[in-house]
Amino acid sequence: MPETWWRGAAIYQVYLRSFADGNGDGLGDLAGLRSRLAYLSALGIDAIWLNPWYPSPMSDGGYDVADYRNIEPIFGTLAEAEKLIQEAHDLNIKIIIDVVPNHSSDQNAWFQEALAAGPGSEARERFWFRPGKDGGPPNDWQSIFGGPAWTQVPDGEWYLHLFAPEQPDFNWNSDAVREEFLDVLRFWYDRGVDGIRIDSAAVLIKDPDAEPDGLDPYTDRDAVHDVYREWRRVSDTYSGRFLIGEVWLPDQERFARYLRPDELHTAFNFDFLSCPWEPSALRRVIDTTLATHEPIGAPPTWVLSNHDVTRPVTRYGRADTSFTHDDRKHGMPSDRELGIRRARAAALLAMALPGGVYVYQGEELGLPEVEDIPDALLQDPIWARSGHTDRGRDGCRVPVPWSGDAPPYGYGGDPWLPQPPDWQELTVEAEEHDASSMLNLYRTALRIRRDRLGDGTITWVPLGDEVLAFARESGLTCVVNLGQEPVRLPDHQQICLASGPVDGGLLPSDTAVWLI
Structure with missing residues (x-):
């Protein structure tokens, strides 16, 4: 891969605790992930991003880090992590890890x-x-x-502590803190890690002593950019490494400042993830994203889900298809078939856009949000901190089903969060043998994407207000019908891939196609 491999990469997010259990204790681990590398290679991804794998009391799923230079024993050992990096590299898969600089564990x-x-x-x-x-x-x-x-x-x-009491915030005015994290970057880069995902990247700098002045006292303070310039200087001493920020900001101009040539390489596009399934809204987000990134030469990223948000199959099946952290819409009715149809179309839309794309584990299987986890089994600190009014994020963290007709579906031991009893058709094993499955849609799309898409630009094709259509440099055109009525496809030689059945020259509602 070239040194700028990340500009158009397909990156798979592994929430390690829920991916695959190698030792039968019900918790996903490095042994389980290593045993499934062949699956990820066959899926067609370029890199794996792992959520925090460090020693942690797990007060917030590992985002409360006790030791930034070691591996949580329930996941394995540092030696196993080094083996994973090597085995992934042998399959031409890069490894990205999470670094949590805003706070540590109270056990640190x-x-x-x-x-x-x-x-x-x-x-x-x-x-x-x-x-x-x-x-x-x-x-x-x-x-x-x-x-x-x-x-x-x-x-x-x-x-x-901006998060849980078990997560005390670092004071980034401290030279010791700054030097500590520069050394953490070097530690993992020296072990072959290819990229660093920066958790809560915009909230490091804060001023608790300031009088109220109308400015946010802890989000997107100007001095945060000095931190990332230091990080970039370290990263640039290693070939082919990159930094990606978790930056939730409503102001695109402020967002773009994190992507200047001497700061982060990329940042997550949460506007796209949060956007409702509406043509004008999606067109606006895509245009704004491209307009933000192009002048500074940074590649956009396209994300439909992650470990913090409601899964697309459930989200897109609701009357309100947007997402906010303030209202997860727990319990809002969701039309499963409609959600699946839209999620399939959204996947082709995201993968066709220029830049990098992220796939969250289980997204490629069409897993729904699990909204009926018993109260006593919920582990997300949001549940307790909200006074049991917000059920939190556990519903998108339920362990992956691999095979079989009943839990634990080949995952390993008794899963730490319960899997639904009706997921037998959503296992990897079941979907591998179904040509029309979500898994095979993703595999085909990722294969075509590697050959024809990734980094670059788009040219919009006008096909009406209810349709998103654009051409890529390779000659591939993506068409998505978000209206209620079928629309006629533009002239083409063949359909490379469709998210659902296509009726002759007409593209049905909530369906996407790739044409050449």
Whole structure:
């Protein structure tokens, strides 16, 4: 692969805890992933992105990191991780890992040292410790997971956590923190990791002591860009490595600043993921995305799902097809057949657009959101922090079904989250033998994409307000009908791939085709 392989790559997200269980304890692990590398190679992806695999108390699914230079024992060992990297490389698959720079675990050695050292200590300067105010916390900041963003320690001081109390925020004004993470990057790059995904990339810099001034006190502060310039300088000393940011920002101009030539290489396109299944909205997001990325030479990314959002099959089957973290629409009726039809079309749309594309595990099987997990089994901290009003993200993290007619469907041991009893038709084994399955649609699309799509530009083809159609440099044209009535296809030699049946020269509603 070229050094800029990531510009048009198809990247598969592995939520390790739910992918494949190699030792039978019900938790996905490195042994399980290594045993399924051949499956991922056959799927046609270029890289694997793994959610955090570090030692962690798992208060937030591993995003509470206790040690940034080792592997969580339930997943395996550092030696196994190095074997995974090598085995993936042998299959021409790159490895991307998650780095969590905003916060650590409260079990991290630095935080434990800070607790013991007491007020005014150098150890506490690595975090945000502050005295209280008027008998309460230093300010009224609220946690993203619900409830106050401050927790008091026995000596009376309070520490900041934008997420759960078990996730104390680092103070990025500290030189020690900055040097620590530069060394973490080198540690993993030296072990052959090809890319770094940066969690919560826009919230590192904050000012808890500032008086309210109308600016966001902790999101997208200008000084955050100094951090990523430092990271880029380290990354550029390694050939073919790249940085991708998790950047949730409504302002595209501000978003683009993270992608300047001396900062991150790419960032997730959450506007596309959140967009409703409506032609004008999707056209607007695509145009805005391309207009944001082209002037700075950065490739866009296209994402339909991940470990934090409602699965497309469920989302697209609802009357309201948009997504927000504030309202996951748990329990809103979803038409399964409609959702599947739209999810198949959306997959071809995303894969045809220029840049990189991300596929979240199970997306290629058409897995739905699991919305009936018993309350007692929910593990996402959002459930508890919201006072049991938000069921959180567990529904998209249910372990992957591989084979068989009943749970655990070849996954391994008794899964840590229960799999539905009616998933027998959604296993890899079942879908491999069904030519019309979602799995075979993804395999075919990824194969064609590798040959004809990826990085580049598009030229819109006008086919009416209800249709999205565009041509790529290779001569392939993507047409998506989002209207209620069939539409006539433009002139073409053949249909390379269709998300559903095509009636002669007419493209049915909620269907996509690739033409040459």
